[in-house]
Amino acid sequence: MLIKIKTNLDIPSSEITDKKLYLNRREFIRAASMAAVTAASGSLGPDLLRPDTVQAGEKLEEVVKGPYSTDEKPTSYTAITTYNNFYEFGTDKESPAEIAPKTLKPRPWSVAVEGEINKPAVYHLEDLIPKTLEERIYRHRCVEAWSMVIPWVGFPLADLIKRFEPTSKAKFVEFTTLYDPEQMPGQKRAILKWPYVEGLRMDEAMNPLTILAVGLYGEVLPNQNGAPLRLVVPWKYGFKSIKSIVKIRFVEEQPMNTWALAAPDEYGFYANVNPEVDHPRWSQARERRVGEFFKRKTLMFNGYAEQVAHMYANMDLRTYF
Amino acid sequence: MKIKVTGYYRQWMREKGLMTRNRWIQYVVKPMVFAACLIPLVILIIKALTGHLGANPIEATTRSMGDWALRFLLITLAVTPLKHLLKWDWLIRFRRMLGLFAFFYACLHFLSYAGLDQFFALDEITKDVIKRPFITVGFTSFLLLIPLAVTSTNKMIKRLGKRWQSLHRLIYLIGMGGVIHYFQLVKADTRNPTIYAIILAILLSYRLWAKWIQNKGAGYRYDRLKIGNLPRSSSKQP
Numbered sequence: 001m002l003i004k005i006k007t008n009l010d011i012p013s014s015e016i017t018d019k020k021l022y023l024n025r026r027e028f029i030r031a032a033s034m035a036a037v038t039a040a041s042g043s044l045g046p047d048l049l050r051p052d053t054v055q056a057g058e059k060l061e062e063v064v065k066g067p068y069s070t071d072e073k074p075t076s077y078t079a080i081t082t083y084n085n086f087y088e089f090g091t092d093k094e095s096p097a098e099i100a101p102k103t104l105k106p107r108p109w110s111v112a113v114e115g116e117i118n119k120p121a122v123y124h125l126e127d128l129i130p131k132t133l134e135e136r137i138y139r140h141r142c143v144e145a146w147s148m149v150i151p152w153v154g155f156p157l158a159d160l161i162k163r164f165e166p167t168s169k170a171k172f173v174e175f176t177t178l179y180d181p182e183q184m185p186g187q188k189r190a191i192l193k194w195p196y197v198e199g200l201r202m203d204e205a206m207n208p209l210t211i212l213a214v215g216l217y218g219e220v221l222p223n224q225n226g227a228p229l230r231l232v233v234p235w236k237y238g239f240k241s242i243k244s245i246v247k248i249r250f251v252e253e254q255p256m257n258t259w260a261l262a263a264p265d266e267y268g269f270y271a272n273v274n275p276e277v278d279h280p281r282w283s284q285a286r287e288r289r290v291g292e293f294f295k296r297k298t299l300m301f302n303g304y305a306e307q308v309a310h311m312y313a314n315m316d317l318r319t320y321f
Numbered sequence: 322m323k324i325k326v327t328g329y330y331r332q333w334m335r336e337k338g339l340m341t342r343n344r345w346i347q348y349v350v351k352p353m354v355f356a357a358c359l360i361p362l363v364i365l366i367i368k369a370l371t372g373h374l375g376a377n378p379i380e381a382t383t384r385s386m387g388d389w390a391l392r393f394l395l396i397t398l399a400v401t402p403l404k405h406l407l408k409w410d411w412l413i414r415f416r417r418m419l420g421l422f423a424f425f426y427a428c429l430h431f432l433s434y435a436g437l438d439q440f441f442a443l444d445e446i447t448k449d450v451i452k453r454p455f456i457t458v459g460f461t462s463f464l465l466l467i468p469l470a471v472t473s474t475n476k477m478i479k480r481l482g483k484r485w486q487s488l489h490r491l492i493y494l495i496g497m498g499g500v501i502h503y504f505q506l507v508k509a510d511t512r513n514p515t516i517y518a519i520i521l522a523i524l525l526s527y528r529l530w531a532k533w534i535q536n537k538g539a540g541y542r543y544d545r546l547k548i549g550n551l552p553r554s555s556s557k558q559p
Contacts, residue, residue, distance in 0.1 A: 082375065091509070093375065192509055281505070283449075290376045
């Protein structure tokens with residue numbers, strides 16, 4: 001049987017924000033009218049992230065090229081925004097894109113920062129986001145053996161952590177997703193233990209690769225991709241990159257992350273991308289890059305070994321999977 | 322011996338009526354049901370050609386064909402209970418076709434896994450079948466379907482006689498295999514497999530219950546079972 005796979009248009013990374021190339025007509029009209037609205041309200045500019053009215057898909061200002069970006073061809077905007085694992089909006093890949101834009105209200109948004117730090121507080125989202133954002137084109141590898149290349153817009157988590165002044169007791173960082181079954185209808189059923197929780201060891205959180213993302217393809221992050229604020233840890237399986245964060249806690253003990261709680265023999269705390277350690281139900285040696293027909297070999301640490309391997313030098317990655 | 326013309330006439334009408342209904346089923350209803358059974362495949366092909374299978378068309382194809390294999394399996398298993406409950410004897414005439422459609426979609430499900438997902442890499446497939454319990458169960462269920470499909474012709478039914486029935490009881494095992502396979506592959510959301518499991522449980526327990534009633538009731542034939550085990554109507558012939 002013939003399967004026609006839509007190929008992405010070749011967009012050099014320098015042209016990445018020119019969405020006209022692949023927007024369908026309706027999307028284009030929507031984006032154009034959106035731009036007109038924001039232009040009329042005079043809120044364009046570096047302050048775009050501040051107003052409560054900011055919309056997914058609005059262009060982000062002051063985005064500079066960040067380090068560590070891959071020059072591989074980014075996955076299409078359509079695929080990135082319609083093929084999502086976000087169980088808070090349903091367990092199939094299509095539901096988040098259908099439901100999240102209608103139900104999730106990513107503005108106004110605040111994040112509680114607590115635990116072993118000198119400056120615990122509840123921060124408004126806009127107080128956490130720096131004026132200048134970076135574009136980081138990262139490989140994204142899901143534990144389900146599919147992958148993408150995603151042009152995130154965000155900022156290093158390390159910059160933020162330094163601001164909170166963690167104490168010597170802060171060994172791990174724990175992140176929590178919003179819990180609100182009205183905004184996240186998938187939470188009406190106990191498919192996972194809500195709210196979703198993830199964590200990183202302090203050195204992982206401080207690694208220059210680790211970012212908090214607020215945008216995608218040069219625009220404000222769509223709800224289904226974890227608006228308004230999500231973690232991106234590119235050398236770990238996708239489920240570590242927690243979405244729609246409302247709480248950041250600094251703790252002494254290793255946090256219990258949601259998927260490890262749901263199936264401890266299948267999902268670990270570390271969840272480093274590793275072609276040699278199979279998931280009990282499928283192989284992790286290869287992956288299918290979304291939009292490609294043939295599978296490709298999965299790279300150790302998703303190809304980021306140079307930046308991260310040293311953190312696991314004395315660890316058996318089979319035990320700490 | 323007196324000849325009752327009216328009796329013969331009625332008989333003739335009955336026969337004629339039966340004949341026309343036979344023909345009706347054979348030449349009109351069956352082709353319609355056949356065409357209806359192909360709709361899932363047609364929809365899939367249209368979606369594939371128009372690029373509406375989402376970002377991961379291979380996964381979407383494999384899943385959709387697996388879903389339909391399991392659905393047709395359950396539909397096939399529902400034929401006999403429905404025949405009894407609704408007293409629609411003619412339903413049985415669709416059972417073979419529905420069963421073969423279950424096999425047809427199971428083949429497409431396996432082919433899309435082996436071909437599109439693994440690209441016929443036999444070593445990978447073999448490794449999967451041995452190493453991954455959900456593939457072991459799924460593949461075994463698929464293999465067990467083959468002898469049932471092969472022995473589905475009238476000739477084979479005649480040739481196997483009594484053994485045909487015992488062989489085709491494998492379908493209960495295959496149904497369970499399909500449902501278990503589904504349970505094994507979901508990550509956290511077991512709602513769908515649970516629904517299939519409940520339906521399968523109902524269909525299988527109905528059979529057990531019917532058997533029990535049959536053994537209890539004084540010699541009512543299983544295929545003539547009436548709800549509540551009523552004795553056959555003894556209305557006096559005029």
